[in-house]
Amino acid sequence: MTPTEAKRPLQLNDQGQLRHFLSLDDLPRELLTEILDTADSFLEVGARAVKKVPLLRGKTVCNVFFENSTRTRTTFELAAQRLSADVITLNVSTSSTSKGESLFDTLRNLEAMAADMFVVRHGDSGAAHFIAEHVCPDVAIINGGDGRHSHPTQGMLDMLTIRRHKGSFENLSVAIVGDILHSRVARSNMIALKTLGCPDIRVIAPKTLLPVGIEQFGVTTYSNMDAGLKDVDVVIMLRLQRERMQGGLLPSEGEFYRLFGLTEQRLKLAKPDALVMHPGPINRGVEIESAVADGPQSVILNQVTYGIAIRMAVLSMAMSGQNTQRQLNQESEEQN
Amino acid sequence: MRTRILGARVIDPNSGLDQVSDLFIEGGVITAIGDAPANFSAEHNLDANGLVAAPGLVDLNVALREPGYSRKGSIATETLAAAAGGVTSLCCPPFTKPVLDTPAVAEMILDRAREAGHTKVFPIGALSKGLEGEQLAELVALRDAGCVAFSNGLDCFRNSRTLRRAMEYAATFDLTVIFHSQDHDLAEGGLAHEGARASFLGLPGIPETAETVALARNLLLVEQTGVRAHFSQLTSARGAQLIAEAQARGLKVTADVALYQLILTDEALQGFSSLYHVQPPLRTATDRDGLRQAVKAGTIQAICSHHQPHEADAKLAPFGATEPGISSVQLLLPLAMTLVQDGLIDLPTLLQRLTIGPATALRLPAGTLAVGQAADILLFDPQGSTLAGETWFSKGSNSPFIGHCLPSAVRYTMVDGHTCYQA
Numbered sequence: 230m231t232p233t234e235a236k237r238p239l240q241l242n243d244q245g246q247l248r249h250f251l252s253l254d255d256l257p258r259e260l261l262t263e264i265l266d267t268a269d270s271f272l273e274v275g276a277r278a279v280k281k282v283p284l285l286r287g288k289t290v291c292n293v294f295f296e297n298s299t300r301t302r303t304t305f306e307l308a309a310q311r312l313s314a315d316v317i318t319l320n321v322s323t324s325s326t327s328k329g330e331s332l333f334d335t336l337r338n339l340e341a342m343a344a345d346m347f348v349v350r351h352g353d354s355g356a357a358h359f360i361a362e363h364v365c366p367d368v369a370i371i372n373g374g375d376g377r378h379s380h381p382t383q384g385m386l387d388m389l390t391i392r393r394h395k396g397s398f399e400n401l402s403v404a405i406v407g408d409i410l411h412s413r414v415a416r417s418n419m420i421a422l423k424t425l426g427c428p429d430i431r432v433i434a435p436k437t438l439l440p441v442g443i444e445q446f447g448v449t450t451y452s453n454m455d456a457g458l459k460d461v462d463v464v465i466m467l468r469l470q471r472e473r474m475q476g477g478l479l480p481s482e483g484e485f486y487r488l489f490g491l492t493e494q495r496l497k498l499a500k501p502d503a504l505v506m507h508p509g510p511i512n513r514g515v516e517i518e519s520a521v522a523d524g525p526q527s528v529i530l531n532q533v534t535y536g537i538a539i540r541m542a543v544l545s546m547a548m549s550g551q552n553t554q555r556q557l558n559q560e561s562e563e564q565n
Numbered sequence: 566m567r568t569r570i571l572g573a574r575v576i577d578p579n580s581g582l583d584q585v586s587d588l589f590i591e592g593g594v595i596t597a598i599g600d601a602p603a604n605f606s607a608e609h610n611l612d613a614n615g616l617v618a619a620p621g622l623v624d625l626n627v628a629l630r631e632p633g634y635s636r637k638g639s640i641a642t643e644t645l646a647a648a649a650g651g652v653t654s655l656c657c658p659p660f661t662k663p664v665l666d667t668p669a670v671a672e673m674i675l676d677r678a679r680e681a682g683h684t685k686v687f688p689i690g691a692l693s694k695g696l697e698g699e700q701l702a703e704l705v706a707l708r709d710a711g712c713v714a715f716s717n718g719l720d721c722f723r724n725s726r727t728l729r730r731a732m733e734y735a736a737t738f739d740l741t742v743i744f745h746s747q748d749h750d751l752a753e754g755g756l757a758h759e760g761a762r763a764s765f766l767g768l769p770g771i772p773e774t775a776e777t778v779a780l781a782r783n784l785l786l787v788e789q790t791g792v793r794a795h796f797s798q799l800t801s802a803r804g805a806q807l808i809a810e811a812q813a814r815g816l817k818v819t820a821d822v823a824l825y826q827l828i829l830t831d832e833a834l835q836g837f838s839s840l841y842h843v844q845p846p847l848r849t850a851t852d853r854d855g856l857r858q859a860v861k862a863g864t865i866q867a868i869c870s871h872h873q874p875h876e877a878d879a880k881l882a883p884f885g886a887t888e889p890g891i892s893s894v895q896l897l898l899p900l901a902m903t904l905v906q907d908g909l910i911d912l913p914t915l916l917q918r919l920t921i922g923p924a925t926a927l928r929l930p931a932g933t934l935a936v937g938q939a940a941d942i943l944l945f946d947p948q949g950s951t952l953a954g955e956t957w958f959s960k961g962s963n964s965p966f967i968g969h970c971l972p973s974a975v976r977y978t979m980v981d982g983h984t985c986y987q988a
Contacts, residue, residue: 239836254765333881353883354767355837363881376885378767413767441770442761 239361243557246550249361249370250543252379253420261388261424267542268389268535274311275537284545285314288345292318293335294373295351300509300533301373301383305348308540314346332356333364340365346548347371354378367555369547371540377413383508384417386539388425390532391463394504398422402429404457404499405448406489407467407516410438410478414508415467419446433457433489437478454489458498466491466507469516482515492518496526504528566608567591568982569601573613573944577620577934578917588618590940593981597936613944616976617912620920620934621653621684621941625821625927626797627872627894629686630960632673633662638874638960640674643894644683646959648978648986650870651898653684653941654924654931659691660718666691666702668710675711683985684978685941687713687929692731692742698722701731705738714795714927716743719844721779729786736792741927743795744783746804747845751775756885758800758848762831768884771846776804784811787818795926796820798871800845802855809864819926821867822856824900825891829853833965839880839887840965843873860918861910867923868901868915870894874961892961898943899951899971906972912947940982949974 238255242248247260274282290309294302302318309316321335336347346369349357354376361370374380388398395401403422409415409432422430423446430448432439439450451457458464469485479485491505505517505527513519522529570588575598577583582598589597589605596602627647630638647655657674659665665674671688678686690712694700697720704715715735722728735742752775757763759770780796784807787794799805799822808820825843830850833841841847859865873890880887893900897919905915924932931941951974954967978986 332883332886351883353885355885356883358837359839359883375883376767377769416765416767440764441759441772442764445761446765 239358242550242554244553246553247543247546248550248554250381250547251357251361251370251372253381253384253417253424256424258424258426261385261421264385264539264542264546265389265392267546268385268538271538271541272535274541275534280311281313282311283313285309285312285548288314288548289343290314290316290346290348290544291339291344292316292348292373293321293339294319295321295332295349296374298350298373300536301350304533304536305373305540308537308544311537312541312545314544332360336360336364340368344368346544348373350374352376367551369551371543371547374413377411378416380413380417382536382540382543383414384421385543386532386536387418387465387506387508388421389535389539390506390528391504393535394528395462398425398427401427401463402431402461403427403463403465404431404433404461405465405467406433406454406457406491408438408469408473409434409443409467410440411470411473412467418465419448423447431457431461435479435488438473454495455498458495461499461503463504463506464491464496464499466505466517468508468510469512486515490516490518491521493520493524496521502526506532509533566982567605568609568611569605569607570611570613570618570942570944573616573618575618575934576913576916578913579620579921579933580935582934583913588942590982593940593983595934595936595938595940611977615946615948616944617947618934619916619943619945620932621943621978621980622651622897622919623923623929623932624652624655624872624894624897625867625869625923627652627655627657627870628660628874628890629657629674630874631661631677632670636876636960637879640677640686641681641683642958642960643872643874644678644681644686645986646895646957647872648683649956649958649975650895651943651945651975651978652894653943653978653980654687654929655684655894656687656689656713656927658689658716658718659696664691664695665689665712666694666696666707668706671707671710671712684980685931687711687927689713689743690715692717692735693722696720699727701734704735704740708738708740713929714741714743716745716797719745719747721749725782725786729790732786732790732792736790739793741793741795743797745798745845746776746779746783746796747771748775748779751778755846756842757834758831758846760831760849762834766834766837768834773801773803773848773852776801776845777807780804780807784816784818788816794818797869798823798845799856799859799865800826800848800852802852805855805859805864809859809862812864819867820865821869821923821926822860822865823871824868824897825871825893827853827857827860827868827904828900829965837884838965839882839884840891840963842884842887842889843891844889857904857909860904861914866918867926868918869923870897872959874959875963876961880963890963891965892959892963895957895959896951896953896964896966896971898945898975899953899973900966902947902973903971940979942977942979943975944977946974946976951975
């Protein structure tokens, strides 16, 4: 068999710039670093009296959320507003039967209203890929979370948090703890850390919450929390959802907390200056002790602040990459 | 009509015949191979120099989508697609609307297939009413209406006791039961083979044990009830091994595999293309290689298309919201020829797995090329090539192979001596 023509990576334009932001798979280290650098420069904007830059003036950003969200949706809105874009937000309730159809039609309709960029959150893994490939390839698509697959802006804001507090990734040990199986944040973090050169990525969970073959992400698995936390520089806790008690994944919240909850006592096993992170919303007393969540090592609220800067960076870069591609397409059409 | 096919390399895997000869057809039957029968004067001469003449292919699973799903396919379109893929006899599964659990539905399908006239059609009846796994379908009445075997597909039985009774009842009348072994509970909610690829993509997994647990149970029940059993759509190397072990201890079970399972692996899911969404799922390269070896060894004696055409909308959604299946029957021969191209098996062996292998599994009157037999003949150019999708008869264009250049080209497909497809 001879293969079909080689495809350009979906997320990049012909010049290798970001035009959609769907997942962190296959993105080169330089691009991730560029996102972090750009976000660093936007952090300064947030500190000004007038918090706006005109990069997306006259552009329309649509937040289309098929799943509930407060933090992600709000920070995307703020990010777009600080870039001077017009922003609309739609909370689309999903009906399980016509999910695919309504997704397709909703977005086609929004595209017809001349939206320039979609931020999409959807319960199906691969939804953002589907939209970028089949629904609106000419609109910049930003993945605000798809199923268990990817949450790339969360991944990058976690990386920004780590870099701002630790300087670099080269000598770090990072532990990710909890429900890895259902977590798109964990997947994005594992890939980002690997790409950025973090040499020691640990995932800590019982086997029921670990995806099969996860070692192929380049991580080490631990089922003992104490062993896994030993001398780490960063601890990323994940939210444990109540429904995990059903279907035999876990016996009880109490047993989970006893074995995998982050307490002050346990945190002492990590390095003294270890960061405590959490993508939120946190479950106090389920995966993390209040004293730790509110303690001096916690950077959980910094993550939220950095989230705006990361989203500004991604929105502006993808819009620029998409514009460049449009120009390239136009030029090649004129030549033909 | 009297037809003479001149100079083809005639391969009949059943008899071991493999030589350049002439074929003589009269009244829809092969009357001679080699020298012309006495007083034979051909009305039609077909120069087949450089072509291979083989028995028409026998495909044990081609969803025709009729009645009930005409937007996906029809008996006329899908049997024509099958003929273009080299098929002269096919079995259609009972997943129609209404379900093929009454003689009326079987008769309707057979009538329309005869009307279309592209291939012979052998319906597979539902093993339980409505495929609900609770009450037995009227198996004997369905047999009398033309059903050649009975299956509940991937829909499971309510419990093992009812399944066992279904098997005992089928055994009473020497009926063949087809198993698509996948444990419902282990597979529930799954979209892809449980492994690193699905983990990476965040797709819920279907573990290999979903197949092997069900397979082991079914094999033990077959052994106990003595029912004639065929195991369909194997996906794992371990599953093929379970079949081989059962065969080695004397259990007369047969097995088939979907051709695409011998070619694709779960690596194809990267990028979330819904064209690769199939049930049971694509598994690892190790599984694919294990299945290939089982085909080579004969543990798996039939290669089938497991053709499932869909309308475009069925595949136009995020991966998990799409319908599973590949429209595959039209590429059966050229895609299967990649196995010869890859050096896995030689041409006669491949043709065995595509003709007499499947025909004997379900006791179909097909799959041989011999004097006195129906002139169901495939003529193809082994040196030719097929650009997949260049012509396309199936209503479903959900094939990941479209655009690929595949080895060999079907030239003529004949059913009962009539040309039903000509390239």
